[in-house]
Amino acid sequence: MCEEVATIHDTIMEECINRKVFDYTISPFRLMIGKDNSGWAYPLSIKIQMCMIGNQDLGACAVIKEITDGSMYMQTSPVSDGMRIFILDKILFETLFSSVQVRNDLKRIRLSRISPLIPNLIENC
Numbered sequence: 001m002c003e004e005v006a007t008i009h010d011t012i013m014e015e016c017i018n019r020k021v022f023d024y025t026i027s028p029f030r031l032m033i034g035k036d037n038s039g040w041a042y043p044l045s046i047k048i049q050m051c052m053i054g055n056q057d058l059g060a061c062a063v064i065k066e067i068t069d070g071s072m073y074m075q076t077s078p079v080s081d082g083m084r085i086f087i088l089d090k091i092l093f094e095t096l097f098s099s100v101q102v103r104n105d106l107k108r109i110r111l112s113r114i115s116p117l118i119p120n121l122i123e124n125c
Contacts, residue, residue, distance in 0.1 A: 012048070013058075025049070026063070033075045033087060034066075041075060041087040043067040079119040082110035 012029075032044040045065045053059040072092035077084040085106045093103060101109065112119045 031067075033073060035087055038090075039087075040093075041073050041089045043069075043071070043073045043089075076111060079112065079122055082112045083118065085109050085111065 008029075026047050026049045029046045029048065032046055033041045034044050036042055043066070045067050047063045049061045051059045051061075072089055072095065074088035074092055075086045077086065088106070093106075097103075097106065097109075
């Protein structure tokens with residue numbers, strides 16, 4: 001998952017450097033999924049404000065907050081890869097998989113094979 005975060009980080013930095021003009025507003029970013037010490041997912045809200053420090057240095061200030069809304073979260077591979085489970089939260093695991101699947105084997109599950117309707121819903125939303 002570090003590679004995915006690095007890709008998003010690089011994209012954000014490239015956009016900021018290419019713009020060269022900053023509006024100094026605080027921009028919210030899409031939902032991010034973190035991983036706790038036990039390996040469970042937890043949702044994060046991230047807001048970033050970019051600014052120039054002097055004429056050459058780029059600065060950033062981030063507000064990172066855990067979302068505690070009672071929802072369940074999971075991150076999967078793309079639909080084209082069968083939606084393999086990368087990470088999910090403990091409540092979702094206990095609700096859907098704990099009685100039939102060992103946690104260590106979750107990466108072998110392809111949600112698109114369990115429910116072929118899921119990829120169609122995602123692609124048409």
